[in-house]
Amino acid sequence: MKFVQNIFDQTRPLVEKDGKRNILYPLHNALETMAFVPDHTAHSGAHVRDAIDLKRTMVTVIFAMVPALLFGMWNIGRLHYGAIGLESTLIENFLFGALKLLPLITVTYAAGLGVEIFFSWKRNHPVNEGFLVSGLLIPLIMPVDIPLWMVAVSTIFAVLIGKEVFGGTGMNLLNPALTARAFAFFAYPTWMSGDQVWINTSGGDIVDGYSGATAMGDLATTVGQGLGNPATETVMAQFGPEGTYSLMNAFLGLIPGSIGETSALLILLGGLFLVFKGVGSWRIMLSFFVGGLVMAGIFNVFAVNEFMALNPIHQLMLGGFMFGMVFMATDPVSAAQTETGKYIYGFLAGFFGIMIRVFNPAYPEGIMLAILFMNVMAPLIDHYVVEANIKRREKRLANA
Amino acid sequence: MSTEVKQKESLFSKKNQRLLSDPFNDNNPITVQVLGICSALAITVKLEPAIVMSLSVMFVLAAGNVIISLIRNLIPNRIRIIVQLVVVASLVILVDQFLKAFAYDVSKQLSVFVGLIITNCIIMGRFEAFALGNGPWKAFLDGIGNSIGYGVILIAVAFFRELLGSGALLGFQVIPDSWYIANGGFYANNGFFLFPPMALIVVGLIIWGQRAKNTKLIEEN
Numbered sequence: 031m032k033f034v035q036n037i038f039d040q041t042r043p044l045v046e047k048d049g050k051r052n053i054l055y056p057l058h059n060a061l062e063t064m065a066f067v068p069d070h071t072a073h074s075g076a077h078v079r080d081a082i083d084l085k086r087t088m089v090t091v092i093f094a095m096v097p098a099l100l101f102g103m104w105n106i107g108r109l110h111y112g113a114i115g116l117e118s119t120l121i122e123n124f125l126f127g128a129l130k131l132l133p134l135i136t137v138t139y140a141a142g143l144g145v146e147i148f149f150s151w152k153r154n155h156p157v158n159e160g161f162l163v164s165g166l167l168i169p170l171i172m173p174v175d176i177p178l179w180m181v182a183v184s185t186i187f188a189v190l191i192g193k194e195v196f197g198g199t200g201m202n203l204l205n206p207a208l209t210a211r212a213f214a215f216f217a218y219p220t221w222m223s224g225d226q227v228w229i230n231t232s233g234g235d236i237v238d239g240y241s242g243a244t245a246m247g248d249l250a251t252t253v254g255q256g257l258g259n260p261a262t263e264t265v266m267a268q269f270g271p272e273g274t275y276s277l278m279n280a281f282l283g284l285i286p287g288s289i290g291e292t293s294a295l296l297i298l299l300g301g302l303f304l305v306f307k308g309v310g311s312w313r314i315m316l317s318f319f320v321g322g323l324v325m326a327g328i329f330n331v332f333a334v335n336e337f338m339a340l341n342p343i344h345q346l347m348l349g350g351f352m353f354g355m356v357f358m359a360t361d362p363v364s365a366a367q368t369e370t371g372k373y374i375y376g377f378l379a380g381f382f383g384i385m386i387r388v389f390n391p392a393y394p395e396g397i398m399l400a401i402l403f404m405n406v407m408a409p410l411i412d413h414y415v416v417e418a419n420i421k422r423r424e425k426r427l428a429n430a
Numbered sequence: 431m432s433t434e435v436k437q438k439e440s441l442f443s444k445k446n447q448r449l450l451s452d453p454f455n456d457n458n459p460i461t462v463q464v465l466g467i468c469s470a471l472a473i474t475v476k477l478e479p480a481i482v483m484s485l486s487v488m489f490v491l492a493a494g495n496v497i498i499s500l501i502r503n504l505i506p507n508r509i510r511i512i513v514q515l516v517v518v519a520s521l522v523i524l525v526d527q528f529l530k531a532f533a534y535d536v537s538k539q540l541s542v543f544v545g546l547i548i549t550n551c552i553i554m555g556r557f558e559a560f561a562l563g564n565g566p567w568k569a570f571l572d573g574i575g576n577s578i579g580y581g582v583i584l585i586a587v588a589f590f591r592e593l594l595g596s597g598a599l600l601g602f603q604v605i606p607d608s609w610y611i612a613n614g615g616f617y618a619n620n621g622f623f624l625f626p627p628m629a630l631i632v633v634g635l636i637i638w639g640q641r642a643k644n645t646k647l648i649e650e651n
Contacts, residue, residue, distance in 0.1 A: 085644065086446060177611070177618075179616065180618070183620075191631060195634075195638070213622060216621060216622040217620040217621050217622035218618055218621065219621055220618070221618070315513075407515070
């Protein structure tokens, strides 16, 4: 460790303000704070003493994502070998998944950090760690077979329009990772939806009875056909206890989908970790879940098609609901800031997510759109919560 | 009788030149005044309608400015908006009929947006702000200047949207067919550029770029 510190100490004069290589200062600063706890201390005022800074927060979220990430990696391999009818071991699944996922992660980080570094260099800011989490979230919400340059373009768009336009990390209105996905979804719909992109089928003959669709895609085909219509029977059989999308499979994550979104169990595990560490807001997660449950429950009561008739809990285990709840809606910057606001924000995000998903089969990923929509509404919610607070106190003062 | 002889201003004096050049950058109707956004979003999917739209607006704005300026002393102040509307509406009908006769395809693509030139905020804005208080020649220059400022942005937005959204320019395929994934290449058109929100984002990026260059435009707050 001493040796690493020596390197940083020796190169520092070079990159400081009047050093020869001061253009590299942001990079030096970023690497140094990544390796060591910064020794800056505040000089004035009262400060909360806590070891947690932006970097630690971000790393905590990354730890929380690891289970879902590893599962996603394994699931890529499992689905791939399953689709081409080969037996595979645990290790083979992992290896195949890693081969697919690592390029995605690398490209995302390269593209996103490239834009970030460019802007901090232009604006003379130190590079901050805002992209650490987004860079890992983006690959997890992409289909496995999306071309890498599309991921790069979406990432650049997200960092540019989602974040830098508003002034960088901490100032963004929208969740950057979801902005990237929304961009990819509208820009390259062929590679973001349908039944061709979720399972890699290269290098083998596809087995009989193979379907590359996701649960959401299959459910969307039932919209417009009445309840109990024989045409939807085969689709709905897959949601039965023995089917591909059974409640158990959906909970464990043994279904096709975006890379990291499938396993509700491991996502919840990550969510618990976030709540336990105080990084993720349990208020948002809870109200998000309740919001989704209420909407799914309402649909269930008025079920006119199989999508609506799906058991509410089952409904919530499918698609990106869980992932959105734990990792997307809880983004501390784009979510509501007030405690009451968080309940409203989370509830409406879950509520609208299920609503969009069921009402508009063209947008199976309603969760993404709902969270982005609520991101935009969050400042409004906060405003009214604060106003209400002021009014209540004024009233109390008048009565006293 | 007054012996004062008013200095006659030359047709292209400095002041008059500014009427033409100001709306191009410092006082651009779209990027600075943020007027006429609706049409900038609606008809910029392809380059051709955008060009036709710019020309139509140029005709309506220049001719309308001149007409309003000529009759500015006759218009009763209370009903001036109605008079202005009549003038724009007549001019727009002329344009519409002309397009239907000579450029039917484009007219089809522009559909209601030719008619909606009537409500284009730039036109009423120029009538109110300029033509009512200035002579016909100045009003003409102002009309031309503003419609160029409008057209340039419109065409720039349409250029990017058609190039990235459909891989074509003016209807001609620019990106080679062999690049597309369907033909074994790597490229795919960006469908997002076909949606109006992308026009808003492109306009936003243009505003961003313009303000980065032209620091006068940055408001103090």
